[in-house]
Amino acid sequence: MAAAARGLSWALRRAVDYALPPRCGACGTVTDGPHRFCVACWQSLHFLGEPCCVRCGFPFDFARDAEEECGACLADRPPFDRLRAAVAYGPVARTVALKLKYARRPGVAETLARFMARHARDLAPDAVIVPVPLHRWRIWRRGYNQSALIAAALARLTGRAAVLDGLRRVKPTPPLRGMGRNARARAMRGAFAVTPEGKACFAGRPVLLVDDVYTSGATARVCAAVLNRAGAARVDIICWARVIRDD
Template sequence: MAVLTHLARFGDACVSFALPPRCPGCGVVVAGDHRFCLDCWAGLDFLGGPACQRCGRPLPDETLGVTSCAPCLARPPAFDHASAAVAYGPIARALALKLKYGRRPGVARTMARLMQRLVPAGDDVVLVPVPLHRWRIWTRGFNQSALIAGTLAKRGGVAIALDAIERHRRTPPLRDMNPRQRAATVQGAFRMRDAEQVRGRRVVLVDDIFTTGATAEACARVLRRAGAAEVRLVCWARVVVRDGDPVR
């Protein structure tokens, strides 16, 4: 047994020498897996100050006692709460692109480590990843939100329902659309596959990027109709406009 232990350690040392851990942001060699270099770590804008209790939009420090932003007061979203680990920026964007298009599924674990603090605990909590259409999964090979949700579930010891909802209608990429176009595009694109997995439970909807909230709203409406007691959105990064209201 001692010999096997020494051999395993030797093998790990050889792998570390040949393939040293690298910063998820820029790729330079770092001390350990999922660790950032100092420059990339400083480039991440962690969210955690005053924020809207519904959509999670950061609020100025001087708005003491304010619990909702103007857009949520005018039109409350379908989900109960949204939160993100970091604001969308160069480093956050680099990780999202590596995960989605660079075929680097290990980046999902990096994201999940920093998102874990946002996930509530409890036997009634269930994680539901935002689904991709089957054609997108066949092309990409995986659903990035499902990879993140799987790591969150394992690390937090909470339930996960990978197939509770499905994207039954194929939709074009939303990145070049305005908020109204996004909402219209995803309307009716999701449906429940197994309502029993979410009925009466606190659902944590998991996604990588929060831009306008159109996709999250469409999923939240489906989950609400299925009987979810609460729908929270947790994502890696969100687009934030500091000097004015972001258009949701």
């Protein structure tokens, strides 16, 4: 009976793959499996890892002390404990992020989460995964929060709990692109709050904050500071892509 069920499942998968073959998450080329990139797009991605700043993950050109921080973190200590991104922001990374955010392709969240999961291998058993929230007006227009979809996928992959509504964006904020540092700080002031349920859940536990793209860091920094005030034991950030240089 079990063998027959496995055979039926295999046949159904083959039929689905024939009718709807898995495609590259960026360009749409047919691939040999789901949640993969074609060779050209794969080679265009710049995967991030060691050596890097122990705190913000900014890549170093050569290996340094394992606990060394970059100059930016030493000059202005971030409110988070650790930031890691799967890839550097570039044409392919941008295309995939935009597909998830604006093209109503929620399945892309699973693809991104699979590449991000390598930076979440050391999560404490009691860690909770929290998405950077969107304001309700934006969710009504878009239909979903892309960071929440990634957070839910990461929770499934890591076996950790996801708390999708413990951190909320309580006021709408303008686009931050083009703003200076002080203007960004003013725009983000008071934008986020932890719910009573979230505070009870976060207190004394490690929190993994999830976002799709890390640009200036203004949003993630404010979220991390709010989580710290709510009593989180530590706040780490993980994202799909980060801007290495603001060209």
